[in-house]
Each structure stands twice: as C-alpha cells, then as structure tokens.
Amino acid sequence: MTCSFVAIQEGAHAGHDAAGAGLGTLPMAVLGLVMLATYALIASGKLHKLTAALCGAIVCTVLGLAFGVLHDYDEVHQVLGKDIGVLGVIVGTSILVDVAGKSGLFQFLAVKIAKQAKGDPGRLFTALVMLTVLFVSLLTIAPGTLIVASLTLVLCRTLALDAKPYLVGVAIVANSGALVTFASGICTLMIGSAAKLPYLHFFAVSTPMALLTALVAWWVVRRSYRAELRADPATAGQRADAVAAFDEWAMVPDRRVFWRSAILLGLTIVGFATAQPLGVGLDFVAMAGGAAAILFSGQNPEDAVKKVNWTVIVFFIGLFVMIGTVEHSGLLQKAAGLLGDVSGGNVHVATVVLVLFTALTSGIMDNIPVAATMIPIVSTMAVDLPAAPLWWGLVISANLGGNGTPIGSISGVIALSALQESGGGKVSWGEWFKVGGVAMALQIVVVIGWLSLFTVLDLYPALPVGK
Amino acid sequence: MSDKDDLKQQMASFEAARIARPANLAPAVIAGVVAVHDGTDQDATVDALAQAIAQRTGARLTTLAAPSGPDADPLPAMLDAAGEGDVIVVPSPFGRDYEAEGQLSLSTTIDLLLARSKAAVCVARAPVADAAACVARPVVGLQIDRHRKVAATAMALSLAKGGGELLLLSTVDPHTAIEDEELLARRFDPRDMSPEILTGLASARAAALTADLQKHAGEWHVEPRVQFALGDTVELLLEANEERCGLLVAGRDRDPRSEEAQRAHRLILSSRWPVLLV
Structure with missing residues (x-):
C-alpha cells in the first residue's frame, strides 16, 4: 500500500489551524531542538524528568506564543484537555491500588501462588514470572513489580537462593504484563486513549502478545541462569517446609477491607471493559473505583491521595504541553512524513520501522516521552495508512522496548535497585544485554510476526470511525 | 516516599508472613467476674461494666462491697475475691480517697491490686454511656x-x-x-x-x-x-x-x-x- 505523505501532512495540518502552516521552518527547528534537549536531559539523568519536562513545557510555551505557533494561551489548556482522561485514570487507579495494597489482597495472593512452587527454584521462577504478569496487568508496572520484587527478596533470603535470576525475570516480564489490558500500563493507557482503542480489542490483539512475549522472556532468562535455577534434591524438603511456613493471613489487617478491595477491583475491571459501550471514559470508572475504595475501606482520604504518583502526573503535564506545542508547529507531522517516506507508504514496512524505532528509543530513555512523541506522529501516518497495525505496533513496542537496557523501564530500575539494596550485587550492562537485550530482540521478532499475521489475514478488530 | 522505602515496607509485610508462627490464640475462659463497690457514685459504672463482661462471656457475676472507713483495708478482701474470679472490676481512684488529687494517681489500693491480683483487673475511670x-x-x-x-x-x-x-x-x-x-x-x-x-x-x-x-x-x-x-x-x-x-x-x-x-x-x-x- 502506498500513499503520498505530502497529502498526509496536509491532511494532518488541516486538523490544527496553526500546525506550522505558513510559519516557516524556524519555529519547528527551535521547538524541535528544545524537545530534543529536554529528552537528552531526561535520558542522561542530568535533570530529574519532572524538572526537565516542566522546563521544556515553559520554554516551548513561551516560544510557541512568540512564534505564533500558539495563537493564545488558551491553546495550552486545550492541549492539556485532550489528555485529561489519562491523568484521571492514573489518579483513580492509584487510589484504588493503594487501598487494595494496604488490604493485603495482593500480598495474600502472592504468597498463596509462590507457595505452590514448594521452594523448588525452577518452579519458583515460573511462579514469580506468572505473578508478575498478573499483578502488572492489574496494578500497572511500578506497584506490580514492587510487590513481586519484595516477595522475591524475602523468599530468596529464606531459601538461600541467588535473587538475581528471579529479579531479572520479574523486570523483563513486567513489560509484557503492561500489555494485557488497556489500563495495565501508563504507556498503554496513553496510546490506547489517543487512538481510542476499544478496551475489549486488547484481549484479541495485545493480551496474546503479552503472554507470548512473557513466555519468550521466561525462556531466555531461565536459559541464561539455568545453573542458578537448578534445584538441590538434598534440600528439597527443607525448602518446601520453609515456604509452607509463610502465613498469608498475617498480611491481612482487616478482612472486610480485604474482600471489599477484591470486589471493587473486580468491578473496576468490568467497568473498564464496559466504559466505552456505556459512553463514559475510563477516567470516570477509575475515579469511581478510587472514591468507592476510600469510602468502603475507612482509610484516611489524605493518606490515599498521598500515594498517587504526583511525579508522573506533573511530568505528564509538562510533557503534554511541550509535545502539544511542538505538534502545533508541524514538526511531528514532518517526522511522520519522513517515516512514511522511509516505508514507501507500505503498511508492513511502516509498522516494522515504527516498531523498531519505538523499541530502540524506549530502551534508551523513559518510554513515556517516546510514546507521547510518537502518538501525534502515528496519528498523522494513520491518515492514509491502515491505523490498526500502527497503533498496536506502537503500544507493544513502546512497552517492550524498555527490556533493551537496564534503565529502559521502571520495572528494570525497581528490580535491579532491589537486588543491589539487598546485597545481591549488580547486573552490568553487558550481562543485561545478554539476557534483556536478547529477550527484547526475540520479543520484537515475535511482535513483528504477530502484527504482520494480523495485517495479512486482516484480523484486526475494526477501530472506531475516524481512527 | 521513595521506591526503596516502598520496597522495604513490602518486604517487612512478607517478613511478617514468614515469621508468623501460630500463636494458638483462643478466647480466654472467663468463668467469674467480680464487681467491687467502694461506696461512691462510681459503683454504678463498675456494675454496668461487670454486667456487660459477664453477659458477653456467660460468666458468673458477684459483687463485693469493699470494707470502708478510716481504718479499713479493702485490699485483702479484694485479693480474695480476685482469686475466685477471672476478672475483677474496680473503680479508680478507689473510694475517692484523695478527692481531686486522686485523679493524679490510681490510689494505693489499685496499685497494690494490679501488682498482686491473679485475676485480670478492669479499672473503671469515668461513667460509660453504653x-x-x-x-x-x-x-x-x-x-x-x-x-x-x-x-x-x-x-x-x-x-x-x-x-x-x-x-x-x-x-x-x-x-x-x-x-x-x-x-x-x-x-x-x-x-x-x-x-x-x-x-x-x-x-x-x-x-x-x-x-x-x-x-x-x-x-x-x-x-x-x-x-x-x-x-x-x-x-x-x-x-x-x-x-x-x-x-x-x-x-x-x-x-x-x-x-x-x-x-x-x-x-x-x-x-x-x-x-x-x-
């Protein structure tokens, strides 16, 4: 399939009255440089990502107004208004997750599942991998990884096992867990919201991919650390007894809140699945879930709200304003045109290029700015190319790309710092490449195959009109 | 709060699961409850509490009117009664012996009872609405x-x-x-x-x-x-x-x-x- 990317650009520009038309290349170049400088600061860690994004947003707003890219300041609010739903989902689910976390529900489940491994290192590894996918799919990456990583450390200490293979496994499969549902990962949520991907479509396209890529990661990590995951038959009974002694009820401070949290979480998931047919946003469901959680748990609302990841929220605000201004300059549409030219207008090639580019950049820096920048680009590309492969390709690659480096995803950062904190040593970049890098490469091959299969066989569920 | 603190808190929670050994907890047997009257307006509070404890546990309730008067020592009678019950309910300060100053101490009688009683001691302080x-x-x-x-x-x-x-x-x-x-x-x-x-x-x-x-x-x-x-x-x-x-x-x-x-x-x-x- 071919198309003219000049036409794409023009079509995309029609959506933004400013969108660079008649503004010349100077605003694009300057705003693009500010955006790149911000990303460089984030990637290098020279400035905290929140500070970098806010500074980028302020500079872009001033320049945008000066260049006439933004007609007036109200346009900044319009830019933010587009993404308010994402922020609402993050706030609502954070509150719900905090209440559910304090109820001991996930800790209870974690110990129950880990006990099934009976202390066998190989089976324990598999159990922790499954647990990670499950928890991340329900809680998003950071809280899900945190719970499994902490359980891993306690279990490994109890069983005198090396925690490294387990934590590396947890770090890598967590990014697959973020693909299970629309709300499983912040990146997934951002892209899904922008593309208006229906919640239930994830179960057809993304969930199988999550499970397949988790299987790939499980296999690679298990193979890489086969010596460490080998069981000593002489100590099997001892290990089984040590794990059996864990009492999951010790982590449940209040049974009523425990059951209420389970019910509310279930209802929220059902709410997410039915929000679009019912004509409400996911943010409405998340906020309702969060409000109900506070109401029925008896928890102090101030404490619950404190647990919202305000760093991410403020980071998002800065990022959305910066990218929105750059988008108004027309630069991102130009980038879309460039990507389109590279692909020659062929959807297979465009998808492969998009997946590879997104995966690689997500490995180098935080995948949230990568996704936020790619959204307007893909939106432009999707004017003439079939939208589904591009959006799904972006969702999957933005999440899995983080497996390429030890700093590429929040799960890697949490798991590896947990390992170091517990005295379990470091994982060098070289060691990570041999495991995470290989896993990511294989996962990307699987993803490209999967997306190509869907394109060739025309298996993608139809997206809502206009996407 | 940093991720490290979150991690340590979670680990402490799993450590709790690891170290939790059965405490063999079971409801304590309360067969007898003794209400001790000191002859002041605190007797009603003591009675209400003792009755409530007896009702909830199905225990036998007895009342002891503690000896009063300038030379009376109520402690031996209270210790005897405490030996027969599982819970002894007493007012404090006992007998309002030091009037206003009594609010600053439990009174000698109660201090000694706490040190010597075999039964659990329930100390009533102010009137209880329910x-x-x-x-x-x-x-x-x-x-x-x-x-x-x-x-x-x-x-x-x-x-x-x-x-x-x-x-x-x-x-x-x-x-x-x-x-x-x-x-x-x-x-x-x-x-x-x-x-x-x-x-x-x-x-x-x-x-x-x-x-x-x-x-x-x-x-x-x-x-x-x-x-x-x-x-x-x-x-x-x-x-x-x-x-x-x-x-x-x-x-x-x-x-x-x-x-x-x-x-x-x-x-x-x-x-x-x-x-x-x-």
Whole structure:
C-alpha cells in the first residue's frame, strides 16, 4: 500500500489551524531542538524528568506564543484537555491500588501462588514470572513489580537462593504484563486513549502478545541462569517446609477491607471493559473505583491521595504541553512524513520501522516521552495508512522496548535497585544485554510476526470511525 | 516516599508472613467476674461494666462491697475475691480517697491490686454511656506489655466473639530503642529507619496474632482489625479509641517498677475509658 505523505501532512495540518502552516521552518527547528534537549536531559539523568519536562513545557510555551505557533494561551489548556482522561485514570487507579495494597489482597495472593512452587527454584521462577504478569496487568508496572520484587527478596533470603535470576525475570516480564489490558500500563493507557482503542480489542490483539512475549522472556532468562535455577534434591524438603511456613493471613489487617478491595477491583475491571459501550471514559470508572475504595475501606482520604504518583502526573503535564506545542508547529507531522517516506507508504514496512524505532528509543530513555512523541506522529501516518497495525505496533513496542537496557523501564530500575539494596550485587550492562537485550530482540521478532499475521489475514478488530 | 522505602515496607509485610508462627490464640475462659463497690457514685459504672463482661462471656457475676472507713483495708478482701474470679472490676481512684488529687494517681489500693491480683483487673475511670457496646469492641494495645500480648488479645477476643469488633493496635515508638530480637535478630536505632519501614516492623510485631485472628474470625464470629501506627503507644491507643469508645485491653507486668507496668499505669491515668489489664 502506498500513499503520498505530502497529502498526509496536509491532511494532518488541516486538523490544527496553526500546525506550522505558513510559519516557516524556524519555529519547528527551535521547538524541535528544545524537545530534543529536554529528552537528552531526561535520558542522561542530568535533570530529574519532572524538572526537565516542566522546563521544556515553559520554554516551548513561551516560544510557541512568540512564534505564533500558539495563537493564545488558551491553546495550552486545550492541549492539556485532550489528555485529561489519562491523568484521571492514573489518579483513580492509584487510589484504588493503594487501598487494595494496604488490604493485603495482593500480598495474600502472592504468597498463596509462590507457595505452590514448594521452594523448588525452577518452579519458583515460573511462579514469580506468572505473578508478575498478573499483578502488572492489574496494578500497572511500578506497584506490580514492587510487590513481586519484595516477595522475591524475602523468599530468596529464606531459601538461600541467588535473587538475581528471579529479579531479572520479574523486570523483563513486567513489560509484557503492561500489555494485557488497556489500563495495565501508563504507556498503554496513553496510546490506547489517543487512538481510542476499544478496551475489549486488547484481549484479541495485545493480551496474546503479552503472554507470548512473557513466555519468550521466561525462556531466555531461565536459559541464561539455568545453573542458578537448578534445584538441590538434598534440600528439597527443607525448602518446601520453609515456604509452607509463610502465613498469608498475617498480611491481612482487616478482612472486610480485604474482600471489599477484591470486589471493587473486580468491578473496576468490568467497568473498564464496559466504559466505552456505556459512553463514559475510563477516567470516570477509575475515579469511581478510587472514591468507592476510600469510602468502603475507612482509610484516611489524605493518606490515599498521598500515594498517587504526583511525579508522573506533573511530568505528564509538562510533557503534554511541550509535545502539544511542538505538534502545533508541524514538526511531528514532518517526522511522520519522513517515516512514511522511509516505508514507501507500505503498511508492513511502516509498522516494522515504527516498531523498531519505538523499541530502540524506549530502551534508551523513559518510554513515556517516546510514546507521547510518537502518538501525534502515528496519528498523522494513520491518515492514509491502515491505523490498526500502527497503533498496536506502537503500544507493544513502546512497552517492550524498555527490556533493551537496564534503565529502559521502571520495572528494570525497581528490580535491579532491589537486588543491589539487598546485597545481591549488580547486573552490568553487558550481562543485561545478554539476557534483556536478547529477550527484547526475540520479543520484537515475535511482535513483528504477530502484527504482520494480523495485517495479512486482516484480523484486526475494526477501530472506531475516524481512527 | 521513595521506591526503596516502598520496597522495604513490602518486604517487612512478607517478613511478617514468614515469621508468623501460630500463636494458638483462643478466647480466654472467663468463668467469674467480680464487681467491687467502694461506696461512691462510681459503683454504678463498675456494675454496668461487670454486667456487660459477664453477659458477653456467660460468666458468673458477684459483687463485693469493699470494707470502708478510716481504718479499713479493702485490699485483702479484694485479693480474695480476685482469686475466685477471672476478672475483677474496680473503680479508680478507689473510694475517692484523695478527692481531686486522686485523679493524679490510681490510689494505693489499685496499685497494690494490679501488682498482686491473679485475676485480670478492669479499672473503671469515668461513667460509660453504653457499657455493653464498650465491652463488645475492645482495643488491644499490643505494645503496652509485648510479653503479654497474646494473653491480652485472648481476653479481648472472649469479649468480642459473638458479633463484636476487635481492634489490635501494633505500634512502634520511633523515640525509643527497638528491641525486637525475636523478630529481627538485632537491635535497631529507629532514627535510621523511615516511617514506612517502622510501619512494616509494627506489622511484623502483630504477625502471628493477625494470622490467627483472620483465619478464625468466622469461627469466632468476630470482626478483627489490626492497625499499625508510629508514636507513643499510650497516646496512640487513646487516639485510636477516640471515636470507638471501646474497652482498652493490655498486658500487665506485676512488677510496678518495670517499664511495662509504668506504661500501663500511664494508660489508666490518661484514659477516660475503662482499662482491662491482663
């Protein structure tokens, strides 16, 4: 399939009255440089990502107004208004997750599942991998990884096992867990919201991919650390007894809140699945879930709200304003045109290029700015190319790309710092490449195959009109 | 709060699951309750509390009119009565012997009773609006005397079972050295630890009791809740009971010079709710 990317650009520009038309290349170049400088600061860690994004947003707003890219300041609010739903989902689910976390529900489940491994290192590894996918799919990456990583450390200490293979496994499969549902990962949520991907479509396209890529990661990590995951038959009974002694009820401070949290979480998931047919946003469901959680748990609302990841929220605000201004300059549409030219207008090639580019950049820096920048680009590309492969390709690659480096995803950062904190040593970049890098490469091959299969066989569920 | 603190708090929670060994918790048997009258207007409060305890536990209730008068010593009679019952309910200050100054001490009679009584001592402080409700929702301060926390919880459980609500308060005081060798095999300086880690330690301190209570809550028909808090145990206990208005329950060290006994003493003095020391 071919198309003219000049036409794409023009079509995309029609959506933004400013969108660079008649503004010349100077605003694009300057705003693009500010955006790149911000990303460089984030990637290098020279400035905290929140500070970098806010500074980028302020500079872009001033320049945008000066260049006439933004007609007036109200346009900044319009830019933010587009993404308010994402922020609402993050706030609502954070509150719900905090209440559910304090109820001991996930800790209870974690110990129950880990006990099934009976202390066998190989089976324990598999159990922790499954647990990670499950928890991340329900809680998003950071809280899900945190719970499994902490359980891993306690279990490994109890069983005198090396925690490294387990934590590396947890770090890598967590990014697959973020693909299970629309709300499983912040990146997934951002892209899904922008593309208006229906919640239930994830179960057809993304969930199988999550499970397949988790299987790939499980296999690679298990193979890489086969010596460490080998069981000593002489100590099997001892290990089984040590794990059996864990009492999951010790982590449940209040049974009523425990059951209420389970019910509310279930209802929220059902709410997410039915929000679009019912004509409400996911943010409405998340906020309702969060409000109900506070109401029925008896928890102090101030404490619950404190647990919202305000760093991410403020980071998002800065990022959305910066990218929105750059988008108004027309630069991102130009980038879309460039990507389109590279692909020659062929959807297979465009998808492969998009997946590879997104995966690689997500490995180098935080995948949230990568996704936020790619959204307007893909939106432009999707004017003439079939939208589904591009959006799904972006969702999957933005999440899995983080497996390429030890700093590429929040799960890697949490798991590896947990390992170091517990005295379990470091994982060098070289060691990570041999495991995470290989896993990511294989996962990307699987993803490209999967997306190509869907394109060739025309298996993608139809997206809502206009996407 | 950083991810590291979150991680340590989660780890403390899993450590709690690891170290939780069955506490063999069971409702304490309360066969007899003795209400001690001192001839003042506190007798009505003592009666109401003693009746409520007897009703909830099915215990036999007896009343002792303590000898009064300038030369009378009520203690021997009270100790005799306490030997026959499982709970003795007394007013404090006893006999209003020091009038206003009595509010500053428990009175010698009560101090001696606390040191010598074989039975648990329930000390009434101020009139209780609804004694039955107060007794049905006890609050256990586990760290008033951590060596007696299982006994205190068992006593509270016998009051709450059959439809009541039981609150266990596990605390860590960041201003005192933490001696939890049985939990952690080492001593900590709490100033080096974040609130999240200290809260995790509070959960570990209550792990065995939490597990036993939650597992058997249905069987005992009780709604147990465990709360973790940082700060002075006595102040936190009073704060937790502010709206609940339940019976405060704690362990009792018979050596009045011990830290635990002094903490219990301070609890009674600071409380307007009745305190049951086990």
